[in-house]
Amino acid sequence: MIVIRKSADRGHADLGWINSYYTFSFASYYDPAHMGFRALRVINEDRIEGGRGFGAHAHRDMEILTYVLDGGLTHRDSMGQVQTFGANTIQSMSAGTGVIHSEFNASEDEAGHFLQIWIEPAIPDAEPSYQQISFEPREKRGRFRLLAAPHGSNHDGAVTINQDALVYASVLGAGETLQRKLEPGRHAWVQVARGNVSMNGEALAEGDGASVSGEQDLSFTGGPDGGEFLFFDLA
Amino acid sequence: MQDINTLVTFSSRTGATEKLALAAALGAVQAKSNIRLRWLRENVDSQTVAGVAGWRENRNRMAREYIAPREIDFLWADVLVVGMPARDGASSPQLKIYLDALSALQAAGKLQGKVATAFTVDSALVSLCSVFDGLDLILVPPEAAAGADALESARLHGRKVTEVARDLKHA
Numbered sequence: 001m002i003v004i005r006k007s008a009d010r011g012h013a014d015l016g017w018i019n020s021y022y023t024f025s026f027a028s029y030y031d032p033a034h035m036g037f038r039a040l041r042v043i044n045e046d047r048i049e050g051g052r053g054f055g056a057h058a059h060r061d062m063e064i065l066t067y068v069l070d071g072g073l074t075h076r077d078s079m080g081q082v083q084t085f086g087a088n089t090i091q092s093m094s095a096g097t098g099v100i101h102s103e104f105n106a107s108e109d110e111a112g113h114f115l116q117i118w119i120e121p122a123i124p125d126a127e128p129s130y131q132q133i134s135f136e137p138r139e140k141r142g143r144f145r146l147l148a149a150p151h152g153s154n155h156d157g158a159v160t161i162n163q164d165a166l167v168y169a170s171v172l173g174a175g176e177t178l179q180r181k182l183e184p185g186r187h188a189w190v191q192v193a194r195g196n197v198s199m200n201g202e203a204l205a206e207g208d209g210a211s212v213s214g215e216q217d218l219s220f221t222g223g224p225d226g227g228e229f230l231f232f233d234l235a
Numbered sequence: 236m237q238d239i240n241t242l243v244t245f246s247s248r249t250g251a252t253e254k255l256a257l258a259a260a261l262g263a264v265q266a267k268s269n270i271r272l273r274w275l276r277e278n279v280d281s282q283t284v285a286g287v288a289g290w291r292e293n294r295n296r297m298a299r300e301y302i303a304p305r306e307i308d309f310l311w312a313d314v315l316v317v318g319m320p321a322r323d324g325a326s327s328p329q330l331k332i333y334l335d336a337l338s339a340l341q342a343a344g345k346l347q348g349k350v351a352t353a354f355t356v357d358s359a360l361v362s363l364c365s366v367f368d369g370l371d372l373i374l375v376p377p378e379a380a381a382g383a384d385a386l387e388s389a390r391l392h393g394r395k396v397t398e399v400a401r402d403l404k405h406a
Contacts, residue, residue: 051299053299055272055299055300055301055302056257056272056300056301057270057272058260058261058264058269058270060237060264060265060267076300078257078258078260078261097264097265098261098264098265099261099264100257100260100261100264100270100272102300104299104300
């Protein structure tokens with residue numbers, strides 16, 4: 001079964017300096033029908049003005065992934081990390097027993113466009129950690145580029161998280177197709193980051209998401225102008 | 236169980252007291268407290284700021300990362316933690332603003348049952364705690380943890396204060 005979550009049906013908050021769309025309940029947006037999917041708890045699409053961002057705040061027991069679509073972010077945290085990163089990078093923070101961090105648009109005057117993803121950890125009180133991996137754009141073109149994988153799964157080039165979840169990015173040109181087989185009992189979430197993509201004939205536009213359960217053969221096709229999507233393979 | 240709210244307020248020029256504040260806040264988070272971090276900005280001219288290496292850069296950064304404590308922060312908090320540089324002790328203008336805000340709430344009977352503690356950059360045992368005298372607050376004095384440096388002591392103290400506040404809340 002494929003259930004589509006349309007972009008326009010997401011929660012929305014525009015505070016001026018930040019314009020956010022929430023796929024699942026977050027902050028002031030609360031809908032008990034959209035609290036997450038499997039271990040996936042948050043997908044926020046944020047547009048943040050130049051020079052603005054989130055001041056120092058805490059996280060606990062959450063796997064937090066950040067994926068930049070346009071611009072860059074500067075991150076500082078209580079583990080001593082000060083990092084600036086842009087597109088084609090996956091940043092991961094395992095909050096575990098506790099992390100305090102701040103995130104700001106790395107540019108003083110250009111707006112940035114970011115996806116913030118939270119995945120619930122399989123275990124509480126993990127050791128906090130920070131990872132950041134960059135890759136070439138061609139690595140996600142016409143294929144699935146693994147961004148995040150479970151700890152101990154031996155995937156080079158992907159950040160590791162405390163959950164049985166794999167996260168991929170893929171870019172498809174117009175009409176380009178890509179197949180994916182889900183293992184029996186696995187579920188998936190698809191989130192279109194840019195452009196248009198269809199999955200098993202279902203058209204998905206920018207900001208749309210879709211849950212997949214009880215399906216094994218998935219076929220993706222790039223829309224008229226192509227598209228980029230994230231693919232979450234979930235227990 | 237995130238049933239405790241901790242407000243960590245600090246003054247810092249070049250970041251040393253900020254690090255202690257973050258350590259205390261991290262300890263509170265580890266003990267499953269919600270936290271808010273607030274900064275007491277010194278009201279000084281740019282020439283004074285330029286006279287201390289690193290002050291301007293950190294001041295600009297902290298002005299982005301933190302706001303000053305507001306009344307709703309004090310009302311929200313179960314635990315008040317205040318950190319000051321050693322040079323300021325208990326007598327700086329920015330600390331006076333903080334204490335005046337607390338005095339107003341105390342007069343309205345709104346501080347009863349809240350737990351408070353303080354720290355400075357070079358000592359875990361400080362007279363700074365005396366600033367809370369007469370404010371209806373339950374003082375938890377900091378203790379130097381054996382074998383721990385200042386940051387580790389601050390983190391452990393952040394944990395301890397949260398646990399004390401939780402015990403009192405559920406007593």
